[in-house]
Amino acid sequence: MLKNIGILGSTGSIGTQTLDVIRNNNDLFNVIALSGNNNIELLERQALEFKPEIVAVFNEHKADILRDKLFPFDIKVYSGLNGLIELAKHEKIEVLITSVVGMIGLKPTLAAIESGKDIALANKETLVTAGKIVMNKAKEKNIKIIPVDSEHSAIFQSITTKEKKEINKLILTASGGPFRNKEKKDLIDVTYREALKHPNWNMGRKISIDSSTLMNKGLEVIEARWLFDVEIKDIDVVVHPQSIIHSMVEYIDGSIIAQLGISDMRIPIQYALTYPKRIFNNIRKLDIIEVGNLTFEKPDIETFPCLNLAFKACEEEGTMPSVLNASNEVLVNYFLNDKIKFYDIPNIIEKILLKHKKISNPTIDEILYSDSWARNKAKELLKL
Incomplete structure (x- = not known):
């Protein structure tokens, strides 16, 4: 039996790599x-190659254009947020890949669950802003949430017990990004073009900037807190520039179990699609002898304050992570458009967090409101 797959965000980096995995295993997936x-x-x-039953386009004008093009092929085209939600609920989908960037993924993911x-x-x-709500809903519906990010996939694969009390801590690895070992004075005038040059991973523009500020790792910490139901104090970050160990789990007996592999997102994507089974692929395998040395460093939170801001937002919980995420998204966009400098990102995020009146147990609407508030506050502070 073919496994029926839906993809939110099929034109992005993760989406295209997901289709590459499916293309190489067309006897397993539909x-x-x-x-x-x-x-x-x-x-x-993509639609003409994979012949889906439906396609959704968030941009409503472009949805109209695509609807005309796909009409002869009997492929329905939905539009807007409602279109994404309808896609997520499609009765034939068994596994939904949620790889859209931003808050746009929250409501469709909840609808799918x-x-x-x-x-x-x-x-x-989805988990950064509404982790408590999403994970509780998944538990209520007996739904599996399988992580695709390499770090969370590594932890998912390294957890060998159902007894949470046996886990001492989660250790997320970070490459250090393109500015590892740089000092603060070296980064004052860096450009977005320099920040996009990730040493190990091929990623989208927004996530590449987040990697350069270490905000990406901070967001992953918040995700891990909810995904694996651990306290924030039980999550560590270590810089591992080779990006061979993708993350680790330390147990109470002192054992540490890690997942290793080359830096290729198709590996965790494939595992998420085939879970709990593993299948062969033609992706280059890790040669541990060729790697030679694996090194680890403490993250420099003075040079990269975004990581510390994420830890603090996660400790406070409520709407603070939503505000952190939304303000970062706006500021990264401005940085990518040469409108602000590198350190404007953490400096303005910190100001916005201090101005925010936290809601401790927010509803989805309150989370979305706090997201909107933070975006407006970022623009107001920038006077743009």
Whole structure:
């Protein structure tokens, strides 16, 4: 039996790599639904290749264009947020890959969980902003949430017990990004072009900037707190520049179990799709002798304050992570457009967090309101 797959964000980095995995295993998977935002040319090519039943385009104008192009092929085209939600609820989908960037993924993911789909999660914002609500809903519906991010996939694979009390801590590894070993004075005038040059991973623009500030690792810490139901004090971050060990789990007896592999997102994507089974692939295998040395360092939170801001937001919980995430998203966009400097990102995020009146146990609407508030506050502080 083919496993029926839906992909939210099929034109992005994770989405295209997911389709690469499916393309190489077309005897195992059937694509039911695809979604994109602006790149309808690529989405059209994907639709014609994989023949999904439905396609959703967040940009409503572009949805109209694509609808005309796909009409002869009997592929339905939905639009807007409601279109993404309808896609997520499609009755034939068994596993939904959520790889859209931003808060846009939250409501469709919740809709998928409500309708009984397992989730292969590659959208950080879903758990960063609403982790408590999402994980409680998944538990209530007996839904599996399988992480796609390499670090969370590594932890998922390294947890060998159902007894949470046997786990001492989770250790998330970070490459250190393109500015590892730089001092604060070296980064004052760096450009977004320099920040995009990640040494190990091929990622989208936004996540590449987050990696350069270490905010990406901070968001992963918040995700891990909810995904694996651990306290924030039981999560550590270590810089591991080789990106061979993708993360580790330390147990109360002193044992540490780690997952290793080359830096290729298709490996955790494939595992999320085939879980609990593993299948062969033609991806280059890790040669541990060739690697030679594995090294580890403490993260420099003075040079990269975004990591510390994320830990603090996670400790406070409530709407603080949503505000952190939203303000960061706005500021990264400005940085990518040459409108602000590198350190404006953490400096303005900190100001916004201090101005925010936290809601301790927010509803989804309150989370979305805090997201909107933070975006407006960022623009107000920048006077842009």
